[in-house]
Amino acid sequence: MTDQAPANEAGGPVEDYLDQLLLSLSGPPRYVRHTLAEIEAHLHDAVADELTAGRTQADAEQAAVARIGAVRAVTGHPALFTRPSAAVLRRTALAGSLIGGVALVAYAFSAVISVGLAALRGAEFVSAPFPPGSYTSADCARWLAGDAATHSCITAMTRDHVGDIVLQGIAAGLFGLLALLAFWLMRQRWQDRGTLTALPVGSAEAVGAILALLVAAVGVGTAVDLETVGRGLGAGQPIAIALAALCAAAFFAVRLYRGVRTTRWIAPA
Amino acid sequence: MKSEKLKGNLDMLLLAVLAAGPGHGYSIITRLRDRSSGSFDLPEGTVYPALHRLETAGLLDSAWDVVAGRRRRLYRLTAAGEEHLAREAREWRAFSGSVSLVLGS
Numbered sequence: 001m002t003d004q005a006p007a008n009e010a011g012g013p014v015e016d017y018l019d020q021l022l023l024s025l026s027g028p029p030r031y032v033r034h035t036l037a038e039i040e041a042h043l044h045d046a047v048a049d050e051l052t053a054g055r056t057q058a059d060a061e062q063a064a065v066a067r068i069g070a071v072r073a074v075t076g077h078p079a080l081f082t083r084p085s086a087a088v089l090r091r092t093a094l095a096g097s098l099i100g101g102v103a104l105v106a107y108a109f110s111a112v113i114s115v116g117l118a119a120l121r122g123a124e125f126v127s128a129p130f131p132p133g134s135y136t137s138a139d140c141a142r143w144l145a146g147d148a149a150t151h152s153c154i155t156a157m158t159r160d161h162v163g164d165i166v167l168q169g170i171a172a173g174l175f176g177l178l179a180l181l182a183f184w185l186m187r188q189r190w191q192d193r194g195t196l197t198a199l200p201v202g203s204a205e206a207v208g209a210i211l212a213l214l215v216a217a218v219g220v221g222t223a224v225d226l227e228t229v230g231r232g233l234g235a236g237q238p239i240a241i242a243l244a245a246l247c248a249a250a251f252f253a254v255r256l257y258r259g260v261r262t263t264r265w266i267a268p269a
Numbered sequence: 270m271k272s273e274k275l276k277g278n279l280d281m282l283l284l285a286v287l288a289a290g291p292g293h294g295y296s297i298i299t300r301l302r303d304r305s306s307g308s309f310d311l312p313e314g315t316v317y318p319a320l321h322r323l324e325t326a327g328l329l330d331s332a333w334d335v336v337a338g339r340r341r342r343l344y345r346l347t348a349a350g351e352e353h354l355a356r357e358a359r360e361w362r363a364f365s366g367s368v369s370l371v372l373g374s
Binding site for chain 2: 034035037038039041042044045046067068069070071073074075076
């Protein structure tokens with residue numbers, strides 16, 4: 001096993017053109033196979049001629065593809081599918097790890113806020129108790145066994161739920177930090193302009209900010225509803241999520257501002 | 270030459286090139302370019318749909334062969350293709366002569 005792909009899988013203009021052609025050819029399988037083989041032989045001939053004329057391999061392939069023309073010249077219709085370039089895939093991976101990492105860390109932060117709110121206004125404010133009849137005396141016994149400081153089943157239940165929120169927050173925080181570490185490592189590795197400009201500058205930050213604001217809006221709406229209709233029971237967690245989402249939105253907004261401000265330093269690929 | 274004009278007469282030109290002997294796609298394009306002193310220089314991929322169309326019409330025949338160590342599809346003119354080319358060439362010469370007469374006046 002090696003890190004490098006075999007030469008015939010490494011890509012290049014000719015391989016990319018043939019991939020695109022394969023995806024665009026329609027008709028009986030034999031016609032598709034024959035046309036592909038025919039065009040492949042043609043491109044190899046053209047590359048050989050260009051190499052003889054003194055071009056490098058990369059330039060020769062580029063020239064051969066330019067000479068044969070667009071895929072539609074061969075198929076009679078425009079390319080049906082195009083494979084996303086490696087740069088776009090890399091840039092998407094960067095965006096996904098950044099947005100996902102910040103979202104998970106924000107969720108962990110919301111768990112911390114939830115714990116704070118539970119300490120201030122009680123666990124029932126953060127996690128509404130189950131309605132009567134939806135749990136058994138065995139459930140009560142289990143919750144009480146885990147909380148020696150109270151004799152109230154409701155209090156033990158809601159404290160247990162807050163404990164679950166904390167555990168979820170810790171897990172989310174760990175995964176979020178891993179995602180951000182992956183983002184940082186990929187960012188260090190992929191410094192080429194092709195990757196940096198494969199998507200519009202600030203697109204990941206803009207998407208992240210919009211998503212975070214949406215989450216914050218839903219959180220506030222849910223909290224208001226629970227405050228007015230549900231006497232505030234369980235309103236704490238959506239408030240915590242909304243606050244954490246606003247922090248994430250602010251983080252993305254700052255990155256977006258910085259990215260747009262420095263755009264002029266990045267020349268197009 | 271305008272590519273539209275060339276495309277309008279591409280079938281006849283391909284048949285004419287193959288009248289000199291069988292050939293594969295790349296060699297047909299090279300011969301077309303050489304015989305026209307570089308005037309007929311169209312996107313090379315456009316030749317293949319035309320070759321396939323001519324084969325479907327029975328004017329060309331093709332077979333796979335190995336040339337210079339590479340598998341290639343060799344096209345050759347059929348009897349119907351020869352007749353078609355002769356007729357097209359006659360009509361073209363008549364048309365071209367008439368156009369020349371008009372332009373010459």
